[in-house]
Amino acid sequence: MRNLTLTALEGMPEVAPGDDLARLVCRALAATGIVLAPGDVLAVAQKVVSKAEGCLVELASVSPTARAHDLGRITGKDPRYVQVVLDQSREVLRAVPGVLVVEDLRGFVTANAGIDQSNVPGTDRVLLLPPDADASARRLRQAIAALTGVTVGVLVNDSFGRAWRNGVVGTALGVSGFEALVDLRGQADREGRTLRISQVALADELAAAASIVMGQGAEGTPVVHVRGLPAQAAVGVAEDSSVRDLLRARAGDLFR
Amino acid sequence: MRNLTLTALEGMPEVAPGDDLARLVCRALAATGIVLAPGDVLAVAQKVVSKAEGCLVELASVSPTARAHDLGRITGKDPRYVQVVLDQSREVLRAVPGVLVVEDLRGFVTANAGIDQSNVPGTDRVLLLPPDADASARRLRQAIAALTGVTVGVLVNDSFGRAWRNGVVGTALGVSGFEALVDLRGQADREGRTLRISQVALADELAAAASIVMGQGAEGTPVVHVRGLPAQAAVGVAEDSSVRDLLRARAGDLFR
Numbered sequence: 001m002r003n004l005t006l007t008a009l010e011g012m013p014e015v016a017p018g019d020d021l022a023r024l025v026c027r028a029l030a031a032t033g034i035v036l037a038p039g040d041v042l043a044v045a046q047k048v049v050s051k052a053e054g055c056l057v058e059l060a061s062v063s064p065t066a067r068a069h070d071l072g073r074i075t076g077k078d079p080r081y082v083q084v085v086l087d088q089s090r091e092v093l094r095a096v097p098g099v100l101v102v103e104d105l106r107g108f109v110t111a112n113a114g115i116d117q118s119n120v121p122g123t124d125r126v127l128l129l130p131p132d133a134d135a136s137a138r139r140l141r142q143a144i145a146a147l148t149g150v151t152v153g154v155l156v157n158d159s160f161g162r163a164w165r166n167g168v169v170g171t172a173l174g175v176s177g178f179e180a181l182v183d184l185r186g187q188a189d190r191e192g193r194t195l196r197i198s199q200v201a202l203a204d205e206l207a208a209a210a211s212i213v214m215g216q217g218a219e220g221t222p223v224v225h226v227r228g229l230p231a232q233a234a235v236g237v238a239e240d241s242s243v244r245d246l247l248r249a250r251a252g253d254l255f256r
Numbered sequence: 257m258r259n260l261t262l263t264a265l266e267g268m269p270e271v272a273p274g275d276d277l278a279r280l281v282c283r284a285l286a287a288t289g290i291v292l293a294p295g296d297v298l299a300v301a302q303k304v305v306s307k308a309e310g311c312l313v314e315l316a317s318v319s320p321t322a323r324a325h326d327l328g329r330i331t332g333k334d335p336r337y338v339q340v341v342l343d344q345s346r347e348v349l350r351a352v353p354g355v356l357v358v359e360d361l362r363g364f365v366t367a368n369a370g371i372d373q374s375n376v377p378g379t380d381r382v383l384l385l386p387p388d389a390d391a392s393a394r395r396l397r398q399a400i401a402a403l404t405g406v407t408v409g410v411l412v413n414d415s416f417g418r419a420w421r422n423g424v425v426g427t428a429l430g431v432s433g434f435e436a437l438v439d440l441r442g443q444a445d446r447e448g449r450t451l452r453i454s455q456v457a458l459a460d461e462l463a464a465a466a467s468i469v470m471g472q473g474a475e476g477t478p479v480v481h482v483r484g485l486p487a488q489a490a491v492g493v494a495e496d497s498s499v500r501d502l503l504r505a506r507a508g509d510l511f512r
Contacts, residue, residue: 002263003264007257163418166457167502170461200423212485221258247421255419
């Protein structure tokens with residue numbers, strides 16, 4: 001039977017800057033009764049990665065520029081918050097009431113550069129995305145391998161909106177140890193015809209799956225254990241995978 | 257333990273126009289050793305729904321208009337194929353070499369109106385999306401309830417590209433018996449703060465998860481059994497859910 005099983009890890013505490021996330025994850029695995037096996041992936045919510053890495057900004061420390069004030073007026077957002085978004089962005093794509101879509105420093109096209117106020121203790125602090133979530137995933141993977149002897153894949157995910165569809169979906173911010181983009185070009189379909197669909201954003205599909213299990217709200221389950229990814233995911237094999245494989249080059253972007 | 261388990265059904269045959277899909281799915285459930293339970297969802301690939309409903313067009317029967325010839329030249333696509341895409345579309349959003357993005361008759365923004373040549377027996381036939389995949393899902397759900405006595409949720413999924421990210425992801429075309437869009441507005445996060453992320457495209461997240469298990473190629477597993485969706489999905493309860501909840505209204509579309 002071909003199965004994909006996603007399990008929310010129990011017992012993750014509130015994470016604070018400097019916490020050893022690998023150790024917390026290993027404790028949560030034990031609390032949930034899961035023994036890691038080769039081929040497994042751990043999906044970790046951006047929020048706990050950002051908190052552990054201390055990616056926090058105090059809004060009281062921010063002096064908004066004239067541009068942040070302008071965009072704040074247009075969008076109805078706190079100009080200090082807008083300034084933090086601008087500091088994390090390469091380009092503003094759209095600014096209308098309630099919406100500020102940017103390309104962030106990492107190349108992600110997302111609302112507010114992914115900067116969030118929910119689930120952050122302290123009323124005036126905002127949480128940035130990790131500066132390099134591939135590197136965050138890689139460090140976590142290596143630390144978990146050191147603690148357990150098992151080399152898993154690690155995904156850092158977040159929830160992003162989309163251009164043409166309502167609602168957010170889980171989306172990959174960083175990967176280590178499995179393929180983000182699976183290339184099927186040249187493979188034959190059941191009729192022996194070459195496949196039209198050539199590249200599958202596996203890490204985004206997995207981020208969406210994990211997001212269902214994590215929940216968005218008060219569940220407090222920011223880590224999900226995944227077992228049963230297909231061989232094409234190359235879990236434990238893909239050493240140089242990166243979420244950058246998922247970012248459309250500007251030259252191919254028809255909707256900016 | 258909070259689990260989401262997705263299982264590829266074994267023994268699905270090649271589907272032909274007029275086939276009783278509910279009966280084929282129930283046989284495949286039995287072949288895979290799965291007994292349906294309340295709260296389960298069945299994810300069914302668009303291809304088998306379209307095939308069962310006979311949504312096929314013979315390219316030899318198509319007479320392309322001047323506009324289809326023009327767009328064929330621009331995109332490098334067969335003008336007869338372009339004509340079928342135009343017949344299925346409300347609006348062409350982008351046409352450049354290799355790419356034809358439209359809003360289709362159902363409101364989906366997608367490449368080539370989702371019309372596919374892979375996995376279709378016969379060299380000169382193309383497969384359209386079902387005219388109303390919510391209705392397809394509802395009929396399948398009712399027929400499966402009649403055969404098994406269990407009312408599950410049904411999802412029809414396909415693989416769509418995205419504006420800013422490479423690779424396709426599983427995306428919902430139709431739903432019945434569970435919420436496509438879960439509204440968290442007003443819920444509190446762990447700190448008691450109102451959640452910023454308010455609406456989650458659950459059906460799209462589930463479509464992405466199911467797509468991992470279905471595969472794109474020669475696997476021949478177009479039906480996936482899902483167990484363990486959260487209570488917010490309201491499986492078996494949501495009677496009037498629709499994929500239309502996921503389609504961004506034109507007034508709110510900033511990227512057309």
